[in-house]
Amino acid sequence: MEELSFSDLPRIFFNMDVMEGQxxxxxxxxxxxxxxxxxxxVLSTVLGLxxxxxxxxxxxxxxxxxIAYLEFCRATPIVVALIVVYFGLPFLxxxxxxxxxxxxxxxxxxxxxIGEAFxxxxxxxxxxQTEAARSLGMTKFQTLRYVIIPQAFKLVLPTLANQWTxxxxxxxxxxILAITELLKAAQIISTWKANPxxxxxxxxxxxxxxxxxxxxxxxxxxxxxxxx
Amino acid sequence: MTEQLSQNEPLLSVVDLxxxxxxxxxxxxxxxxxxEGEVVSIMGPSGSGKSTxxxxxxxxxxxxxxxxYFDGIEVTNPKTDxxxxxxxxxxxxxxxxxxxxxxxxxxxxxxxxxxxxxxxAEARNFALKLLERVGLxxxxxxYPKQLSGGQQQRVAIARSLAMKxxxxxxxxxxxxxxxxxxxxxxxxxxxxxxxxMTMIVVSHEINFIxxxxxxxxxxxxxxxxxxxPSKEVIDNPSHPRTKEFLGKIL
Numbered sequence: 001m002e003e004l005s006f007s008d009l010p011r012i013f014f015n016m017d018v019m020e021g022q023x024x025x026x027x028x029x030x031x032x033x034x035x036x037x038x039x040x041x042v043l044s045t046v047l048g049l050x051x052x053x054x055x056x057x058x059x060x061x062x063x064x065x066x067i068a069y070l071e072f073c074r075a076t077p078i079v080v081a082l083i084v085v086y087f088g089l090p091f092l093x094x095x096x097x098x099x100x101x102x103x104x105x106x107x108x109x110x111x112x113x114i115g116e117a118f119x120x121x122x123x124x125x126x127x128x129q130t131e132a133a134r135s136l137g138m139t140k141f142q143t144l145r146y147v148i149i150p151q152a153f154k155l156v157l158p159t160l161a162n163q164w165t166x167x168x169x170x171x172x173x174x175x176i177l178a179i180t181e182l183l184k185a186a187q188i189i190s191t192w193k194a195n196p197x198x199x200x201x202x203x204x205x206x207x208x209x210x211x212x213x214x215x216x217x218x219x220x221x222x223x224x225x226x227x228x
Numbered sequence: 229m230t231e232q233l234s235q236n237e238p239l240l241s242v243v244d245l246x247x248x249x250x251x252x253x254x255x256x257x258x259x260x261x262x263x264e265g266e267v268v269s270i271m272g273p274s275g276s277g278k279s280t281x282x283x284x285x286x287x288x289x290x291x292x293x294x295x296x297y298f299d300g301i302e303v304t305n306p307k308t309d310x311x312x313x314x315x316x317x318x319x320x321x322x323x324x325x326x327x328x329x330x331x332x333x334x335x336x337x338x339x340x341x342x343x344x345x346x347x348x349a350e351a352r353n354f355a356l357k358l359l360e361r362v363g364l365x366x367x368x369x370x371y372p373k374q375l376s377g378g379q380q381q382r383v384a385i386a387r388s389l390a391m392k393x394x395x396x397x398x399x400x401x402x403x404x405x406x407x408x409x410x411x412x413x414x415x416x417x418x419x420x421x422x423x424x425m426t427m428i429v430v431s432h433e434i435n436f437i438x439x440x441x442x443x444x445x446x447x448x449x450x451x452x453x454x455x456x457p458s459k460e461v462i463d464n465p466s467h468p469r470t471k472e473f474l475g476k477i478l
Contacts (some may be wrong), residue, residue, distance in 0.1 A: 019288055129325060
């Protein structure tokens, strides 16, 4: 192997000649990543809210099932869940497209965490709020919908934003399937051009997507901290 | 349900009401009646069960046994639709319980819009009238945290009135307030009493009880030890425990 010097770094990691004609593949990969992320964020947030509502309910059996589900998600690597769904379930004649498998697994795992976040937010709302709403004749559902959840949502927004960041990062597990999302696209180009620059560029793109979100989260957390 | 009750028929009646918290018996067989237009105060030392009693009336607290009838409907019957019953029973809390994510007027409009399905313009007009009535016309768009305690409690009263309740329950409405704000809340309550609103008030405000309420119940250790016209009970208490209690707060 030839001797490498410090001055070789730009040629290896920031070689724009390598990227020539390849940006469209990388950008389409970024688009796929965003698609998976947005769909997963919306679905896991909605599902997480349902999980939280069942968790605060009194049904013991459902609660035990949900705790088992939560512990399963906490104690298994997400990539294992993905392999089980995509490569395992077909043995039961249940087959999902790579895209669907990715979304199902991400939503399944993150809804558990988001559910816990919502649950702690709902429990943090003072009981007088519920009593005030119920004493006005509002139903349980109306109380949750118009009084408790809006307040809980505000309270857990920083935690939610953190989870959403995690979801976007977890889209990278799709590289093990036949989905050309951002990381996979970068790998393809990198292998073909025998140069790591595309991988570095994909990192930059992840940063472009995620930095606004993480910075906003930090701001929200600061604001929440100063309020208390 | 909204027909006028005959003179003798109580609006709200309580029969053998018992409430236990685990082993602790907080209310012991309370029986009483409240008539339309009556303003009844409830006083007693802390821990005597006043708040628990008033919270049982609209079933925010579930009684252990006994029966409560409101307008002929048995509130304590498990088959009774409590949401419907509660529309006609307003409640004002010690800690106001305003919804912090809504403005004053939104707080007032929420239940009329969602529970009574009123039109927005109609709910808004009535809410503005209520704000004027409690002297807060200029605070319609303020959020609770921008209001003083006294102002918040007045908004809370307006919010209860928005449902046009047949009885208003007050659970120590002034005890969380700074002294200089107690007056503005009591003034609103006094004017409501004068207008004929049926009210049940847990309070220690002796002047309010004496002047604005027609009857007072003295609750000690979960029992009503005295029940009579406010002035009589306060000026000439008959029970030694009442004397002792009044001696402490006067």
